[in-house]
Amino acid sequence: MSTMVRWFIKSALAYLGAGFLLGGILLTYKALAHRAVPAQWVTIHVHLLLVGFMVQLVMGVGYWMFPRVRDHWFGEQWAAASWALLNLGLLLRFVSEPYLFGPWSGAAAPVTAVSALLQVAAGLLFVAGMWPRIKGVLHQQAASHKDGGG
Numbered sequence: 001m002s003t004m005v006r007w008f009i010k011s012a013l014a015y016l017g018a019g020f021l022l023g024g025i026l027l028t029y030k031a032l033a034h035r036a037v038p039a040q041w042v043t044i045h046v047h048l049l050l051v052g053f054m055v056q057l058v059m060g061v062g063y064w065m066f067p068r069v070r071d072h073w074f075g076e077q078w079a080a081a082s083w084a085l086l087n088l089g090l091l092l093r094f095v096s097e098p099y100l101f102g103p104w105s106g107a108a109a110p111v112t113a114v115s116a117l118l119q120v121a122a123g124l125l126f127v128a129g130m131w132p133r134i135k136g137v138l139h140q141q142a143a144s145h146k147d148g149g150g
């Protein structure tokens with residue numbers, strides 16, 4: 001398992017813990033305060049779990065398991081770039097999005113916009129890097145014969 005596979009998967013597990021923790025806090029608040037959970041915190045909870053945990057886990061496992069293409073540009077450095085863009089984007093989102101419509105909206109808005117750009121860049125980079133690794137069995141066998149494999 002390469003360094004970046006471990007970083008993707010461990011980060012995903014950290015988001016799972018954070019998402020469950022926030023979910024537990026929100027559910028306790030709802031039960032004890034008898035008040036609706038503020039929408040912006042539900043958004044954070046959902047993105048912690050769906051993007052931070054689930055998507056990131058799939059990215060890590062995909063980068064680990066999909067067959068590698070010889071001499072392809074998407075190696076550890078580009079995987080690290082994708083990981084960094086995703087996680088920086090998510091963290092900036094979580095510290096800014098809850099404050100978009102309050103007194104700190106002037107500071108929060110540009111940070112949320114930057115976080116959107118970072119997350120999109122992470123996703124597109126990963127898609128571009130993984131795309132050539134999705135091949136049919138016959139194609140892989142042909143490439144393996146060409147490389148001198150069995």
Ligand code: HEM
Nearest residue numbers: 019020023024025026027028030036037042045046049050
């Ligand atoms: C992988 C696990 C989970 C996923 C994918 C998930 C996903 C979601 C989604 C999509 C919503 C929005 C629902 C809506 O607005 O209609 C939500 C809301 C919520 N979740 Fe989770 N959740 C997970 C785990 C948990 C856990 C473990 C807890 C508590 C211990 C929790 C507590 C809550 C609470 C309190 C809300 C807000 C409900 C409300 O608006 O009143 N979630 N979750």
